Amino acid sequence: MEDGTSKFPGHCGDTGDDYGVLQWDTREDCEVRQILDRVADKWSLLVIALLDRRSLRFTELRRQIDGVSQRMLTRTLRHLERDGLISRTVHPTVPPRVDYELTPMGATLHDTIRTLVTWTEEHQNEIAAARAAYDARALAEQEAAERESAARDALARDVLAGGR
Amino acid sequence: MEDGTSKFPGHCGDTGDDYGVLQWDTREDCEVRQILDRVADKWSLLVIALLDRRSLRFTELRRQIDGVSQRMLTRTLRHLERDGLISRTVHPTVPPRVDYELTPMGATLHDTIRTLVTWTEEHQNEIAAARAAYDARALAEQEAAERESAARDALARDVLAGGR
DNA sequence: CAGTATCCAAGCAGATACTG
């Protein structure tokens, strides 16, 4: 068995001192932060997105999610099942068949996830541009530093040569 | 230097075969998937949420985000800056002062993130209940298996005892 | 088919020490 979050940290969002929007940021081991980590997980997002279309079996999921190992897929599915976001139904046939599908709660999660995905799609060009600009700036700075260093070395050599 | 995503995978969302909502799931190294991983990062979420309130300096962020090391905070800030989600302004004073704030794009991201946080807050009880139910079920199954195994052992002992 | 179990490598992340 591979454990799986044995600690129950307790709430931290109802302390009453709500000075704006969030209180979940200060405390570590906040339950909201834990759930967020689970939900914002790389594979979880993909699984939920895929299952929103229709229920899928293990191998179908595995094929559709490029790059996932069966270990990670299994883990992800167990976690989502434990959190009540997906349901797992085993058909006692030979060979065995297992179907995964979103629970109602999982479906509501997908709605909010989709806004995140949509945001990403809409801004991917802007982000790519920002990265390119950042990298270009960093490169320019680095080259400037190298030129300066080279100039300093040359100067030092000249001084030494003139001094002898 | 600590590198920082040197590969540019190129788009994968405009293939045209859009049979529903998503195409970004199949291919690994999809740009959307990468951005999503960055954006859905544990610390990124917290930083963006905090900076939405007001701009903050390095140490203020560090104090408000419980559990982050300065290494991770620095990395997160650099990544977000590179992606054009936050801006970094250095005030040439002594001691130095650096302010971080959301860019307009970062602010739009916070809007979508907030829906995710809200979802989490609204469902944390339901999720906790689902976990408890799952764990209880798993425990029950395990105990049942142990009882069965014990019964089998007892039967075997009886058979042996009767056979001599 | 749908996993579980095990081993092992790479990278993530914390602690510490040092710098402009």
Place this chain on the structure above:
DNA sequence: CAGTATCTGCTTGGATACTG
């Protein structure tokens, strides 16, 4: 103050082999 640099443990995750 706001970092960078380095060392290192530990988790994450892939590959492989095996089971019901």
